Amino acid sequence: MKMILKAIFEMTSEYYGTATFLVMAVFVGVLLMLIDIKKYSRMILPVLLTLFVVFNPVCYKIVFSKIRFWRLFWMIPMVYIILLGFMELIKRCDSVFKKTGCLAGLIVLLIIGGDNVFAGSGLGYSEDPYQLPHGVSQACETMLSVDKTPRCVVGGDLRTSVRLYSGSIEPMYGRDAENYIDKASEYDKRVFKEMESECPDYAYIFSNARRLGYNFVVNTSDKPADYELVTEYGYKLLGDKGGYNVYYNPDIPDMDDSRQSGYIWKSNGTGWYCLDPEGNRLKDCVEEIDGVWYYFNSNGFLMESVDSESAETLKASDMIVTAYGKSGPKSEGSTPRFVTVDDCQGNLIIIDGGSKSQYKAVHDVLKMYGRDVTAWILTNDDKNTSGAFSRIYKSFVKDTAEGKSGAHPVNIQEVYTADSFESEEFKEITAEAENIKHISAGDKFKTGGVSIEVEEESDGMLTLTICGEKDSIQLKELDFSENGRSFILH
Secondary structure (H helix, E strand, O other), X not given: OHHHHHHHHHHHHHHHOOOHHHHHHHHHXXXXXXXXXXXXXXXXXXXXXXXXXXXXXXXXXXXXXXXOHHHHHHHOOHHHHHHHHHHHHHXXXXXXXXXXXXXXXXXXXXXXXXXXXXXXXXXOOOOOOOOOOHHHHHHHHHHHHHOOOXXXXXXXXXHHHHHHXXXXXXXXXXXXXXXXXXXXXXXXXXXXXXXXXXXXXXHHHHHHHHHOOOOEEEEEOOOOOOHHHHHHOOOEEEXXXXXXXXXXXXXXXXXXXXXXXXOXXXXXXXXXXXXXXXXXEOOOEEEEEOOEEEEEOOOXXXXXXXXXXXHHOOOOXXXXXXXXXXXXXXXXXXXXXXXXXXXXXXXXXXXXXOOHHHHHHHHHHHXXXXXXXXXXXXXXXXXXXXXXXXXXXXXXXXXXXXXXXXXXXXXXXEEEEEOOOOOHHHHHHOOOOOOEEEEOOOOEEEEOOEEEEEEEEEOOEEEEEEEOOOOXXXXXXXXXXXXXXXXXXX
C-alpha cells in the first residue's frame, strides 16, 4: 500500500507540477456549487467521483497499474471549470473597467501558474531527424548495418523507440510487456523483466532469443553479459553503441528459412513446447531444430536450462540436476532454494523447496512435469526448507482429495524425511499418509532411476549425494549462483 500511495503521489506531482491550476479548479468548483448547485452539480459531482476513483489505491492496484495512470487526469476538466468560473465572474461585473480587470487578473494567474510551451523552442535543423536519443539511433543503425530486417530483444529506451526509428526492426516485445494496451505473453514479460532487472539472467535471455530467431540482444552497457555465456549461445559483442551493448548471432536462420524446417514453437502458461513437421508434440526426447539441440521432458515441455551441447549427448541413463534459487543477500527471502532431478525416464525428484510463501516457484516446476512427483525429499524441518512442501501438500494433495479445492491435484508418490524431522505442521497434514519414509545417515536408496546416498547428518540436516552410473555429486556442492541452471550427471 505504501508503494502504491507513493506512485500515485509522484505521478500526480509530475502531471500537475506546481498544482496551481488544480487548486484554482477546486476553488472555482466550490464557488460554482455555491452559486447554483442545481446547475453545476451535474458537472462537479462526476468530477468528484472521478477524483475518488483515480486516487483510490484499491482501484490503482486492480486496474490502473496496468495502464498509464497519468492519462486518467485528462478526465478532470480543470480548464473548463476555471473558464466557467471566469464567465460567472464576468457576468457579475457591471462595468467595462471591472471586466478588463478580471481578464487581466486571469491572464496574470495563467502566466504565474503555467509554463510557456514556446520558451526555448527556437527554429533550426535537427541533428537527429528521428528526434530520438543519440544512443537509440546508434544502436538501431548498428543493427540495420548488419541485417536489413533485424529481430531483437531490447532493454532500456529501445523498447519504445526501435519501431519509431525503423519499421524494419522487429522487437520481441514493446510497451505491451508492461500491459500498456494489449497483454503480452508470460514469456515475453519474463524476458522483459530479466532485461530490466539489475542483474539480468542472460542464460534465459539468450536461450529464448536464439530459439525464437532473434539475432540481436541489445541492453544498456551498465548490464554487460559474460563473454563465455554470450559465445555459448552463438552471439558476439559488436561493441558499446551509444550506451548500449549490441550482441549479434550471425548463424540464426532467417524466419522464412526457419519456418521451412516445419517445426513450430508454442507456449502456454506452463512452458514452451514444440510440434514436429508432422504436427506431433515432441516428448521425452532430444531433437535438433535449426542447428540447436533441445531436450523435451516426458510431459513435452522444453527444459530451457539444458544447453545445446548437453542435450545433444544426453542418454537415457543420464540425469538432469537443476539448482533453483540464487545465492547472496539480494536473493534471501525472495527466491526459494531447491533441487530437482529429472532421470530422463519420466521421473521427477524434488529436494527441499523453500518457505510456504515461496511455493509457487516449485509448483511452476511441477506443472512442467504434469504435477506428478516420484519422490520429494526434505533434508531438514526448518520452515524455510519444508514450508513450500507443506503448502503444496495441503492445497494440492490433501484438500483436492477431500474435495475442498477445485485446483489441479498434485501426485506425490513418496516423501522422504530425516528421522529427526520434528515439524508439527508436517506431521499434522501427513498424519494419514502412507507414503512417508524416514532416512538417516548411512542409508542408500533408489527412487525412480535415481540412486541417493545419505552420507552424514548434523544438526538435523541431511547431506545427500546423487549418484549416476559414472558420476556423483553432493547437494552442497551445487552452484546456486544462477537460478535454474542445470548440469548433466552421467
